[in-house]
Amino acid sequence: MSRYDVGTTLEIEVGAVAHGGHCVSRVDGRVVFVRHALPGERVVAEITEDKGGSYCRADAVRVLRAAPGRVEPPCPLAVPGACGGCDWQHAAPELQRELKARVVAEQLSRLAGIERETEVEELPGGMLGWRTRMRLVAGRDGRAGLRGHRGHDVIALPDCPIAVPGILEPVVSRRWRPGSEVEVTSDGDGRPHVREQTSARGRRQTRQLRGGRAVEHAAGRDWKLDAHGFWQVHPAAADTLAEVVGRWARVPEGGRAWDLYAGVGLFASVLAGQAGPRGEVVAVESNRGAVADGEANLADLPQVSWRAGRVEHVVRDLGEGGAPDVVVLDPPRAGAGRAVVESIVEVAPARVVYVACDPAALARDLATFAGHGYSLADLRAFDAFPMTHHVECVALVERG
Incomplete structure (x- = not known):
């Protein structure tokens, strides 16, 4: 060769x-x-x-x-040798979604043996100006930017067309210590939040330069949380995913549900509304700051209890409190993994609703579910990251 x-x-x-x-x-x-x-x-x-x-x-x-x-990319940096942040700016919106749908179908077929076509659905707001959270790095000249694809060179950004308008102005308008990482967030009220992280002598230091506590709005509630903690990047994603999760979860009145990788409790709030005051929702999250925010945000829902810890560790003991009717999980990009899936199927919930930001990880976990008698009952996919190759999927998995 x-x-x-x-x-x-x-x-x-x-x-x-x-x-x-x-x-x-x-x-x-x-x-x-x-x-x-x-x-x-x-x-x-x-x-x-x-x-x-x-x-x-x-x-x-x-x-x-x-x-x-x-098509002509809307950003002059979305070309070979330049910014690595976007993948498909050279494709029309309809074609981008078609390409993502092909990838989802290919991953399901190759990794899980599931033959299923799907449509990647557009979210409101268009292809540009949607990204509410960005992490930039300062180059040798102190200007903030993004790294090239699979490279270390920093491509300085004058702005970014997929970012919420104005979000980058306080970052790109000044110079930073070379190597600094700068995170910027625009919350649900349009307020900017900026923090800088630097490393010196093996120690990592964080400075909050603006804001710090974000307000978001989704699932009929107002959420207060760490501006740089986990929240959906696309403004329409949280509401969209909460609606689909609720529709498929169908927790019975007085029933029991698990919300794994719960974040600040977005899906737990939906499950609690279905279970009612006589039901129980157990939310599991490894980030203790998110757990504290979740407990505060859902203080009016006593049927929600929290477990702080890594899901693969906590889930082993959850079944002792009674089998759930439904399990919802929204794992990180790497997926839940065999140990978590097998802990779920061991307690035999009737349904599992799986939210995934990586179709390959989803397919691998679906294959594990299938090995224990669970099958894919429904699937929806959303273009929650326009111009990039990323796609958000929600899968309904049922026993028998």
């Missing part, structure tokens, strides 16, 4: 979309993962990484035959 020097150019036919924001081509018996391309195109691709083995990576630097749906 040929191994290519970085910078080598190849004229190639672009194949199917793959998970991760690129497409697949094959040259001389090797796979080439190509960014900035679309399926069906013929491009000149420049090798960006080749460590040997069965694959290498490349950027499409010139399009010889464009695919239908190719």
